[in-house]
Amino acid sequence: MCREKQAVQELVNAAQITTAGSSAQGAHIHIVHLSDAGNSLDLIKKAKHDGAHLSVETCPHYLSFSAEEIPDGNTQYKCAPPIRHAENRASLWKALMEGHIDFLSSDHSPAPPELKLLEEGDFINAWGGISSLQLVLPATWTFGKEHGITLERVALWWSVNPAKLAKLSQKGSIEVGKDADLVIWDPETSFIVxxxxxxxxxxxxxxYAGKTLSGQVISTFSRGNLVYHEGHHATKACGLSILSA
Known part of the structure; x- marks a missing residue:
């Protein structure tokens, strides 16, 4: 049994006590960074069908890349769980489109280049993480177009459902009374990372370096305040600028 399936099995077992009449009725279990669209996903689907309070997310790098295309020693691609084969990637997209995967997350995990052991190409000891926070919207759009995604689906995966899970009632959608967290982007514009x-x-x-992605972010607003526009961050925005990660 692979480690991912083993971990998911433990969580599914725990989720069984969240059902009606149990000692932990109403508790919720959330599974992060699903990469296995086979046995692990089957366990999750069955648990949901049986009424467990359980949700799951996957990440853009599992939907963008496949193991077959990773050159030997390119530790830029190392993450946990690992990127799997192309057939698995297609199955992840299918599960996402059918609603079995609830939403997406970045799993943004930057590291100093020396920790990625780029010259050694050592996948065992290299830092495991994908730097991608800035690129999640265009990556989702680029690799999802062949699967028929729509802007409404993207908003569901990146805004509506994450806000619901986190119980952020002021976030997740454009409605009167909610925070004006907005992104202005051009889905037709392509750019090279x-x-x-x-x-x-x-x-x-x-x-993602050197890859051509579709969907250029033009501006972003946080609670109605312009914080980014065409490559530049606002000098006087709400909150503090955090660019060291």
Whole structure:
């Protein structure tokens, strides 16, 4: 049994005590970063069908890349759980489109380049994590177009459902009385990910480098305040700028 399936099985077992009449009735279990669209997903689907209070997310890198296309020693792609084969990626997309996977998350995990052991190509000892926070919207859009995704689906996966899970009643949708957290973007514009010029996170090693993505973010607003516009962050925005991660 692979480690991911083993971990999911333990969570599914725990979820059984969240059903009606149990000692932990109403408790909720959330499974992060699902990469196994086979046995692990089957366990999750059955638990949901049986009434367990359980949800699950996956990440754009599991929907964007496949093991077959990763060059030997390219530790930019190392993450946990690992990126799996192309057939598995297609199954993840199918499960997402059918609603078996509830939403997406970045699993943004930047690291100093030396921790990725790029020159050694050592997958065993390299830092496991994908730097991608800035790219999750265009990555989802780019690789999802062949699966028939819509803007409504993207909003559901990235805004509506995450806000519901976190019980952030002021977030997740554009409605009167809610926080005006908005993104303005052009889904038709393509761009090449340049880690030296177009990425804002401190440690820029990412498997998306050199890839052409569709969907250019133009502006973002946080609670109605402009915080980013065409490559520049606002000098006087609400809150504090955190760009060191």
């Amino acid at each position: 340049d880690e030296n010029y177009s990425l804002f996170h401190k440690h820029k090693v990412t498997p």
